Structures are given as structure tokens and as C-alpha cells.
Amino acid sequence: MAAGARDLEPFVRDALMRGCARQDIAAALHAAGWAPEQVQEALSAFSEVAFAVPVPRPRAYLSAREAFLYLVLFTTLYLSAFHFGALLFQLINRAFPDASMPLGFFTPAIRSSVATILVAFPVFLWLSWRIAGELKRQPVRRQSAVRRWLTYLTLFIAAVTLLCDLIALLDNLLGGELTMRFVLKVVVVAVIAGTILGFYLRDLHKDETA
Numbered sequence: 001m002a003a004g005a006r007d008l009e010p011f012v013r014d015a016l017m018r019g020c021a022r023q024d025i026a027a028a029l030h031a032a033g034w035a036p037e038q039v040q041e042a043l044s045a046f047s048e049v050a051f052a053v054p055v056p057r058p059r060a061y062l063s064a065r066e067a068f069l070y071l072v073l074f075t076t077l078y079l080s081a082f083h084f085g086a087l088l089f090q091l092i093n094r095a096f097p098d099a100s101m102p103l104g105f106f107t108p109a110i111r112s113s114v115a116t117i118l119v120a121f122p123v124f125l126w127l128s129w130r131i132a133g134e135l136k137r138q139p140v141r142r143q144s145a146v147r148r149w150l151t152y153l154t155l156f157i158a159a160v161t162l163l164c165d166l167i168a169l170l171d172n173l174l175g176g177e178l179t180m181r182f183v184l185k186v187v188v189v190a191v192i193a194g195t196i197l198g199f200y201l202r203d204l205h206k207d208e209t210a
Contacts, residue, residue, distance in 0.1 A: 008042035076124035
């Protein structure tokens, strides 16, 4: 939480204990010059459950166990996505071969990608299933700081990948160098990055809903 919002918390807590309405507290803070984001963050630090004193909401926390689980989860995701794309690239190269690049059926690149997917993707699925079960039983685990940081990092990587993919497509289009093999590779990158981006954006929406 930002320092400004932390400074506001004692004031918000005292105001709530005195029975002040949240909208009145927000109006007073806005009039005093506080930014709307800081006001909202300070107010959201306390739940709206009925109790004699303001009840704090759960906050982001750091756990070594969850850091390990999420690091393995996202590492296997990156490996699976990268090598799935690499495998499809090799299959596209076989379907639209370049005469200057002889290809065998099981090239080193194909073997490496298949081996990585067969190991990393099942681990990713198992960890995803296990973590999803824990989040369902204990929604407060959605506040894991490691989980949120790695989720936003993944969204950043996926978004940058999509931008670079579009730039490469336009660059080749303007240069008149589009080929079916290149277009299919662009589509592969867009589908993989877009799927990851959409999945984790939806996951963040669940966090906000929770």
C-alpha cells in the first residue's frame, strides 16, 4: 500500500468508529486535496461488515511456500508456451519448406520442444488444479503478493509479445515480403500470447470480484 494511503488509515478508522458514513469521509478527504485513488484505497482497507469497530480487510502477504509454487507454475507456463510455439513453427517449416534448410522428421528443435512440453505442461496443469482448489477453499490466498506480481509480469510479457507480433506483421506487409509461412507463424504467436493474456486478465477480474 502507498505511504499516503497508510497515513490515511488511522483517520478513516477513527471516522468510522465515530459513525461517519463512508461517502462523507470520502467527500472530506477529497475536499482536503487527497487523490481519489488514495481515498479509495484507505476506505477499502476496512470491510463494510456490521461490527462494533471497523474490521480490516485481508492484505497482500508474502509466503515462501506460495513463492515456490507460483514460481514453478509460471516457469512451466513460459516453457510450455515457448516450446509449443517453437514446435508449431517447425511444423509450419515442414509444411512450407525452404529449399536451403533441409529438415528431418525429428530434428533437434522438434525433439527439444516435444520433450519440454511433455514434462512442463503436465506440471503446469497439476499446479494450476492444486492452486485453484486452494483459492476456492481460501479466497484470501488471492492476496498473495507473489501471485499478483507474477500475474502482472505474465500479462506484461504477453502484451509486449502481441505488440511485437503485430509490428513484425506490419513491417513485412509494408515491405511486400509476406509469405504463408510467415503469416502462420504470426498467427501462432498471436493465439498463444492472446490466450495467456485473456486467461490471466479474467483471473485478475476474479480477484477484484472477490
